[in-house]
Amino acid sequence: MAGSAPGTLAQIAELPVTRRVRVGVTGLARAGKTAFLTSVAANLLAAGAGMAALPALAARAGARPFSVALAPAGASDMPRFDYAAHLAALAADPPRWPARTDAVSLLALDLRVGWTGLLAPLPARRIVLEFLDYPGEWLLDLPLLGQDFRAWSQAVLRRLERPEAASIAREFLGFLRGLPAGAAADEALASAGHALYRAALLRLRDEAGLSFLQPGRFLMPAPGPEPPWMGFFPHTGEGGLAGLLRERYEAYRASVRAAMQAPAFGRVDRLVVLADVLAALHAGPAAFADTEAALGAVARALRWRGSWLGALADQLPSWLASGLGVGGIARVAFAASKSDHVAERQRGNLAALVRALTEVPDQAAAGAFAIASVRCTEDFVWSLEGRNISAVRGRVLGEARLTRSYPGEVPDRPPGPEFWTHAFLAPPVFEPMRLPDGGRAGVPQIGLDALLAFLLEDVL
Numbered sequence: 001m002a003g004s005a006p007g008t009l010a011q012i013a014e015l016p017v018t019r020r021v022r023v024g025v026t027g028l029a030r031a032g033k034t035a036f037l038t039s040v041a042a043n044l045l046a047a048g049a050g051m052a053a054l055p056a057l058a059a060r061a062g063a064r065p066f067s068v069a070l071a072p073a074g075a076s077d078m079p080r081f082d083y084a085a086h087l088a089a090l091a092a093d094p095p096r097w098p099a100r101t102d103a104v105s106l107l108a109l110d111l112r113v114g115w116t117g118l119l120a121p122l123p124a125r126r127i128v129l130e131f132l133d134y135p136g137e138w139l140l141d142l143p144l145l146g147q148d149f150r151a152w153s154q155a156v157l158r159r160l161e162r163p164e165a166a167s168i169a170r171e172f173l174g175f176l177r178g179l180p181a182g183a184a185a186d187e188a189l190a191s192a193g194h195a196l197y198r199a200a201l202l203r204l205r206d207e208a209g210l211s212f213l214q215p216g217r218f219l220m221p222a223p224g225p226e227p228p229w230m231g232f233f234p235h236t237g238e239g240g241l242a243g244l245l246r247e248r249y250e251a252y253r254a255s256v257r258a259a260m261q262a263p264a265f266g267r268v269d270r271l272v273v274l275a276d277v278l279a280a281l282h283a284g285p286a287a288f289a290d291t292e293a294a295l296g297a298v299a300r301a302l303r304w305r306g307s308w309l310g311a312l313a314d315q316l317p318s319w320l321a322s323g324l325g326v327g328g329i330a331r332v333a334f335a336a337s338k339s340d341h342v343a344e345r346q347r348g349n350l351a352a353l354v355r356a357l358t359e360v361p362d363q364a365a366a367g368a369f370a371i372a373s374v375r376c377t378e379d380f381v382w383s384l385e386g387r388n389i390s391a392v393r394g395r396v397l398g399e400a401r402l403t404r405s406y407p408g409e410v411p412d413r414p415p416g417p418e419f420w421t422h423a424f425l426a427p428p429v430f431e432p433m434r435l436p437d438g439g440r441a442g443v444p445q446i447g448l449d450a451l452l453a454f455l456l457e458d459v460l
């Protein structure tokens with residue numbers, strides 16, 4: 001029909017030429033956020049320059065020409081992700097891992113996506129892709145939004161009383177037991193309890209390697225002076241002190257909500273949650289159960305009535321929909337990072353394990369992945385005592401020769417007691433592969449392209 005084509009063209013031409021997509025990138029401790037952001041930027045820039053850096057994403061974009069540039073910072077008030085310094089570390093000889101950073105920062109990329117065929121004359125669309133490096137500790141404040149003080153206190157105390165935590169939390173637990181029934185709202189008691197609780201959280205993180213620790217801002221405080229309402233701790237008693245602690249908890253929740261609506265952190269419409277699941281398998285049953293609980297709580301907080309947020313944004317409770325900007329979260333990707341520590345055969349199991357830990361439904365706005373942002377190893381069949389084992393090999397940081405590694409069999413679901421009778425070995429810290437051409441051809445990765453293709457499916 002001769003008349004229909006111009007109509008269609010006109011409709012497309014009416015599409016907004018600029019779209020802003022903000023991806024929150026978060027993860028439990030040392031999950032690999034900086035490596036992820038550096039690799040995303042390097043590989044998108046390389047793909048935009050016509051190199052085959054992200055095959056799955058390029059396949060999604062089809063034949064449409066696209067180019068990528070680092071977006072100018074303009075007058076933005078968000079600290080920028082120091083891409084140049086992080087890439088320089090990876091591209092150095094010998095390669096180094098990017099320096100440890102804890103500050104919140106933003107990586108912004110400017111994408112221009114053109115049209116093909118009959119639509120080729122149309123002006124290219126301009127899409128600004130923003131990746132926000134979001135502290136993992138704060139992620140664990142999300143479940144608080146749906147829990148009152150009593151329910152939260154009960155859950156925290158149950159976790160603290162488990163053997164692996166109880167010895168570290170002994171002083172705090174002793175303090176709680178020593179509180180008189182119906183204790184009055186006394187500031188000295190409140191601050192003493194708070195100090196003990198906070199010290200216990202820090203040690204649980206640093207000494208026991210636990211990550212399901214709340215409130216997250218006790219470990220990673222927001223910038224600026226600390227308001228008095230930070231001074232609380234979990235407590236299931238009744239009376240004046242309990243009332244004061246409850247009020248402070250409510251003020252804390254209100255501030256979490258407000259922060260999530262603030263321009264800096266709000267408007268997140270996709271989320272990547274990274275977890276070093278292999279390290280948790282190595283750390284043993286208690287640490288693994290902790291990771292499992294943390295991921296489960298985060299996944300549940302991001303869900304509503306069994307459906308993923310993005311799919312049912314209009315049915316969300318309003319505080320949740322507007323807070324975080326979660327109402328607008330169209331997609332969530334949960335990913336096990338550093339999957340180059342195991343061979344291809346095991347990476348499928350690793351993704352299945354992440355799916356089980358987060359209960360991600362099959363067909364949904366949420367996906368489960370096993371990725372390596374910065375691939376350090378190659379797969380390799382190791383003949384050990386007459387058996388062939390799917391292992392990996394790479395260069396260990398600071399060593400000249402290649403090291404073989406086989407940490408153990410990765411379970412495809414949360415493992416039972418029999419799994420823990422064999423140690424799951426700690427993978428060595430591998431050196432990133434040498435990047436030719438200063439990284440301009442991208443960074444070798446595993447599954448990063450599939451994750452991005454899922455996350456940005458509708459954008460490209």
Ligand SMILES: Nc1nc2c(ncn2[C@@H]2O[C@H](COP(=O)(O)OP(=O)(O)O)[C@@H](O)[C@H]2O)c(=O)[nH]1
Pocket residue numbers: 027029030031032033034035036097098099100101337338339340341371372373374375376429430
């Ligand atoms: N083998 C391997 N190691 C990784 C990868 N990503 C991160 N790592 C390791 O994990 C460490 C922490 O990563 P980083 O990105 O700084 O974590 P962050 O604290 O979440 O920002 C790095 O220094 C690397 O040793 C990866 O893709 N493969």
Ligand SMILES: [Mg+2]
Pocket residue numbers: 033034100101102
């Ligand atoms: Mg970092």
